[in-house]
Each structure stands twice: as C-alpha cells, then as structure tokens.
Amino acid sequence: xxxxxxxxxxxxxxxxxxxxxxxxxxxxxxxxxxxxxxxxxxxxxxxxxxxxxxxxxxxxxxxxxxxxxxxxxxxxxxxxxxxxxxxxxxxxxxxxxxxxxxxxxxxxxxxxxxxxxxxxxxxxxxxxxxxxxxxxxxxxxxxxxxxxxxxxxxxxxxxxxxxxxxxxxxxxxxxxxxxxxxxxxxxxxxxxxxx
Ligand SMILES: [Zn+2]
Numbered sequence: 001x002x003x004x005x006x007x008x009x010x011x012x013x014x015x016x017x018x019x020x021x022x023x024x025x026x027x028x029x030x031x032x033x034x035x036x037x038x039x040x041x042x043x044x045x046x047x048x049x050x051x052x053x054x055x056x057x058x059x060x061x062x063x064x065x066x067x068x069x070x071x072x073x074x075x076x077x078x079x080x081x082x083x084x085x086x087x088x089x090x091x092x093x094x095x096x097x098x099x100x101x102x103x104x105x106x107x108x109x110x111x112x113x114x115x116x117x118x119x120x121x122x123x124x125x126x127x128x129x130x131x132x133x134x135x136x137x138x139x140x141x142x143x144x145x146x147x148x149x150x151x152x153x154x155x156x157x158x159x160x161x162x163x164x165x166x167x168x169x170x171x172x173x174x175x176x177x178x179x180x181x182x183x184x185x186x187x188x189x190x191x192x193x194x195x
C-alpha cells in the first residue's frame with residue numbers, strides 16, 4: 001500500500017468520531033444470508049431504502065418506525081419509502097421488512113435485525129427486523145434496529161471502538177434508553193459517507 005492510500009482517511013469529508021459502518025476492523029463477519037438465530041446485518045445495497053411493515057406490527061410500533069424513517073433517516077443521504085406490498089425474491093427486494101413477534105427473541109432483547117439475502121460481502125438486498133410484542137417499541141428502538149439494517153454497528157464493533165453506551169452513538173447505544181431516539185451526528189456522518 002502506498003503512503004498516499006494510507007493518507008486517504010485524512011481527506012475524508014466525514015466528521016464522524018468513529019467508523020461504525022459495517023464492515024470495520026472490529027466486525028468479525030462477512031455479509032451473508034443470516035437468520036433470527038444468526039442475526040448478522042450488513043450495509044443495505046443502495047441509498048433508496050424501501051421498507052414494508054408487516055400486519056403483525058402494532059400501531060404504536062408503526063408510528064415509531066415511521067417517525068424514525070422520516071425524522072432521522074430521510075435527513076441523511078438515504079431516501080426511505082414505504083411500500084404496500086413487499087418484494088421478497090429476485091434482485092430488487094424490499095430493503096427492510098419489519099415484523100413484530102417475540103418468538104425467538106432472547107428475553108432481554110427488544111428487537112433483532114438480520115440480512116436474509118447478501119449481495120456481496122458488504123451489502124445486503126433485504127434485512128428483516130423483528131420487534132418484541134407488547135412492549136411499546138419506541139423511536140429509539142426503531143432508530144436502533146433500522147440503523148443495523150443500513151449497517152450501523154454498536155460501539156464495540158466500531159473502529160476505533162467506543163463504549164457500548166457512549167452517548168456519541170446516539171440511538172446505536174447498546175442499551176435501551178428512550179432519550180437516545182435520534183441518529184446523531186456520528187451515525188449520520190457514517191451513513192452519508194457510505195450512501
Ligand atoms: Zn443493536
């Protein structure tokens with residue numbers, strides 16, 4: 001590697017405090033077709049983020065997801081759009097499928113996000129997000145799981161790593177706190193540097 005390549009990060013436009021966009025030097029997986037019990041996420045495949053809310057998602061959770069999408073994600077380079085019927089096969093699948101079903105979620109977990117159709121080692125054509133039932137999934141939880149579905153990691157997988165509850169991670173802190181309901185500058189900068 002030339003010294004010029006080594007210097008490239010200095011010229012980056014991002015002002016992020018850390019790189020918490022998959023893949024980093026602290027993520028241990030390649031993008032692959034994962035599952036609820038093997039819940040690995042990746043970047044999404046492009047800036048057009050189509051989403052579908054399954055009928056299992058209750059009204060309050062739908063409102064939280066929509067608030068996160070329009071209030072936070074649409075303020076980045078991502079352009080979100082809700083579809084009335086999902087595409088679940090082929091090369092242009094709906095990017096995020098939200099569902100609400102506690103089955104298979106560990107008791108301490110409000111939600112899980114996994115890629116079910118990898119495009120390559122970094123990107124995924126379709127992520128699933130499953131939320132716990134009956135717990136009032138708020139905007140923080142919606143922001144957090146949607147963040148995974150576009151590739152945002154926890155602090156431990158960021159490079160350089162941050163504490164799991166470092167406030168600069170905003171809604172990507174790895175502990176539920178309804179105050180951390182926004183994307184914040186670091187996550188937004190990493191999204192905008194990627195898409
Ligand atoms: Zn998480």
